Amino acid sequence: MRTKRTLLNMAYALGSSLLLLLLGLVTRRLLVDNFGTQVTTASQVVSQLFNFFSIAEFGVGSVISYRLYEQIAAKNEEKISKYMSMYKWAYRAVGSVIALLALCGAAALPWIMPDVPLATGYTVYGLNVISTLCSYFLVTRRLMYTCTQQGYRCTQIDFCCNVLTSLAKIAVSMWSPNYVLYFSVSIFFNVCANLLIAWRFKKDFPYVKDVRITLADFKDLGIFHDLRYYLVHRLSNTIYGSSDTIVTSRMGGSVQTTFLGNYSTISTSATDLGNKVMDSFAAAIGNIVYDKSAAANDHDKQVFWGLDLFSYLFASFVAAAYFCLFQPFMGAWMGERWLLPLSFVLVFCLNEYVGWNHRMLGSYRAVLGHFEQDQWFMVSSAAVNLILSFILFPLFDITGALIATVVAHCIMWAGRVVVVFRRYMAGGLAHYLAAQALHLVTLAACMGSSYALCARMPGGWLGLVPRVLVVLIVPNAINLAVYGWGRDAAYLRSYAQKLAAKLKRKGKAE
Incomplete structure (x- = not known):
C-alpha cells in the first residue's frame, strides 16, 4: 500500500504540475506585458512579505505532523483526532496573529518598494491579506492526507481549481486588464479548493472528530517545547526563501525585481514539479522511521x-x-x-x-x-x-x-x-x-x-x-x-x- 500510494502521489503530482507550469509561463508573460514592472514587482514583493509573516505559524504543522506519523502507524484514532483538532485551533490562532502582522507590516511598503505607487502597492497587499487568511482558516485538513500518503486526492482538486485560476487570469489579462480582478480570481478558486477538500475529508476520514482542546493539552504533549526550537528553523527558512526578492526591490528597484521574478517564475514552477516527486517519498520516510x-x-x-x-x-x-x-x-x-x-x-x-x-x-x-x-x-x-x-x-x-x-x-x-x-x-x-x-x-x-x-x-x-x-x-x-x-x-x-x-x-x- 505504501508503494502504491507513493506512485499515485507522484503520478498525479507530475501530470498536474506540467500543465500548470505551462499555464504559469503564459500568465507571467501576460502579467509583465499588460500590467508593467510596478504591478509585477508589487505582486512579487508582497508575496515574499507574507512568507515572512508566516513565521507566526511557528512550524506548528511540521511539529504536529511528525507526531501524527507515530499515531497513524499505531492506528490510534483518538490521538489522531486530538492532534488534528490541535492543528486546527493552532492555525486559527496563527491566522489571527498574521492579520495583526499584516496590519503592522503595511507601514514598511513604501520603504521596500520605493518606486511602486502607494495605491498599487496597498491594493495588491490587501488582496494578499485576504488570500493568506483564507488559507490559514481553511487549509488544516490537508495535513491528514499528506501523512497518510493520500496527497493525490488534494492534488486532484487543486489541479482543477488551479487550471481554472490560470485560464481566468489569461482571460482578464487579454480582455479586461484590471489587476484587482486579476489577483481576485486566485482568492476565489483557492477558497473553492479548500471547501471541496473539507467536504471530501468527511468522507475519507470519518473517524477523525473534533475534540475539545485546551492549552494544557499542548503543554502535556510537549508541543510548546518543540515549537520553541522549531521557530528558529521556520525563521531561517523564511529568510532564506524571501530575502532575495525583498533586497532586490529595495536596492535594485522594480525593473531588476522583475528580472529576478522572471527567472523565479520558471524555477518556482520547476521546483514545484520536483517537489511533487520528492514529496511523494516524504510520508513513506516518516512511516519507515516510526514503524x-x-x-x-x-x-x-x-x-x-x-x-x-x-x-x-x-x-x-x-x-x-x-x-x-x-x-x-x-x-x-x-x-x-x-x-x-x-x-x-x-x-x-x-x-x-x-x-x-x-x-x-x-x-x-x-x-x-x-x-x-x-x-x-x-x-x-x-x-x-x-x-x-x-x-x-x-x-x-x-x-x-x-x-x-x-x-x-x-x-x-x-x-x-x-x-x-x-x-x-x-x-x-x-x-x-x-x-x-x-x-x-x-x-x-x-x-x-x-x-x-x-x-x-x-x-x-x-x-x-x-x-x-x-x-x-x-x-x-x-x-x-x-x-x-x-x-x-x-x-x-x-x-x-x-x-x-x-x-x-x-x-x-x-
Missing part, C-alpha cells in the same frame, strides 16, 4: 543511501538543465532584453544543486524532530543570508544576493547532516562526506560537458530541441558511468524493478 525504532537497521540504511543517491542524480540533472537551458529559454520566452548575466545562472544552478542534493536527507531530518540540535546552524544561515546580501548586492547586483543565499543554504545543509547522522545514521558520516566530494567532481563534469555541447547549438525555440536532448543524455550518461554499478544504484534498480512488476501485475488484474 520501527529511531535507529536504522541494515535495510533502512540501504534505503537511506539509495534515496541519497537518487537526490544527487536528480540534483545534478536539474543543475545541468538550468545551466544549459535557462538563458536560451528565457530569451525565447521573454526576449533577449530580459536576460541576466551567465554568472547569475551559474550561482543559481549551484543553489539548486545544494537544495535538491540533500532533499531526501532533509526529509529524514524533518521527521526525526529534536529541532534544538541544529538551531544554531539555522540562526547562522539566516544571519549570513541577510548580512551578505546587503554587502554583496552593491558589488554584484542580483548575483551577489544569490551568492549569499548559496552560502546560507550550505550552512542549513550542514545542520541537517548533524541531526540525521547523530540520531539515525550513526557511523555513516565519513561515507556521506566522501560521497559528497565525489558528487561535486561529477557535477562539474556533467555541467561542463553539457554546456560545451549546447553552446554550439542555434538560438530560438528550435535551438532548444537539441539542447534538451543533450541535457537528457550527457549528465545521465556521466552519472551512469560513475555510479551505475555501485550498491546504492543496484538498490534503486531493484526498487524500480519491483515497482514495474507491481504495476504489471495490477495491469493484468484489471
Whole structure:
C-alpha cells in the first residue's frame, strides 16, 4: 500500500504540475506585458512579505505532523483526532496573529518598494491579506492526507481549481486588464479548493472528530517545547526563501525585481514539479522511521543511501538543465532584453544543486524532530543570508544576493547532516562526506560537458530541441558511468524493478 500510494502521489503530482507550469509561463508573460514592472514587482514583493509573516505559524504543522506519523502507524484514532483538532485551533490562532502582522507590516511598503505607487502597492497587499487568511482558516485538513500518503486526492482538486485560476487570469489579462480582478480570481478558486477538500475529508476520514482542546493539552504533549526550537528553523527558512526578492526591490528597484521574478517564475514552477516527486517519498520516510525504532537497521540504511543517491542524480540533472537551458529559454520566452548575466545562472544552478542534493536527507531530518540540535546552524544561515546580501548586492547586483543565499543554504545543509547522522545514521558520516566530494567532481563534469555541447547549438525555440536532448543524455550518461554499478544504484534498480512488476501485475488484474 505504501508503494502504491507513493506512485499515485507522484503520478498525479507530475501530470498536474506540467500543465500548470505551462499555464504559469503564459500568465507571467501576460502579467509583465499588460500590467508593467510596478504591478509585477508589487505582486512579487508582497508575496515574499507574507512568507515572512508566516513565521507566526511557528512550524506548528511540521511539529504536529511528525507526531501524527507515530499515531497513524499505531492506528490510534483518538490521538489522531486530538492532534488534528490541535492543528486546527493552532492555525486559527496563527491566522489571527498574521492579520495583526499584516496590519503592522503595511507601514514598511513604501520603504521596500520605493518606486511602486502607494495605491498599487496597498491594493495588491490587501488582496494578499485576504488570500493568506483564507488559507490559514481553511487549509488544516490537508495535513491528514499528506501523512497518510493520500496527497493525490488534494492534488486532484487543486489541479482543477488551479487550471481554472490560470485560464481566468489569461482571460482578464487579454480582455479586461484590471489587476484587482486579476489577483481576485486566485482568492476565489483557492477558497473553492479548500471547501471541496473539507467536504471530501468527511468522507475519507470519518473517524477523525473534533475534540475539545485546551492549552494544557499542548503543554502535556510537549508541543510548546518543540515549537520553541522549531521557530528558529521556520525563521531561517523564511529568510532564506524571501530575502532575495525583498533586497532586490529595495536596492535594485522594480525593473531588476522583475528580472529576478522572471527567472523565479520558471524555477518556482520547476521546483514545484520536483517537489511533487520528492514529496511523494516524504510520508513513506516518516512511516519507515516510526514503524520501527529511531535507529536504522541494515535495510533502512540501504534505503537511506539509495534515496541519497537518487537526490544527487536528480540534483545534478536539474543543475545541468538550468545551466544549459535557462538563458536560451528565457530569451525565447521573454526576449533577449530580459536576460541576466551567465554568472547569475551559474550561482543559481549551484543553489539548486545544494537544495535538491540533500532533499531526501532533509526529509529524514524533518521527521526525526529534536529541532534544538541544529538551531544554531539555522540562526547562522539566516544571519549570513541577510548580512551578505546587503554587502554583496552593491558589488554584484542580483548575483551577489544569490551568492549569499548559496552560502546560507550550505550552512542549513550542514545542520541537517548533524541531526540525521547523530540520531539515525550513526557511523555513516565519513561515507556521506566522501560521497559528497565525489558528487561535486561529477557535477562539474556533467555541467561542463553539457554546456560545451549546447553552446554550439542555434538560438530560438528550435535551438532548444537539441539542447534538451543533450541535457537528457550527457549528465545521465556521466552519472551512469560513475555510479551505475555501485550498491546504492543496484538498490534503486531493484526498487524500480519491483515497482514495474507491481504495476504489471495490477495491469493484468484489471
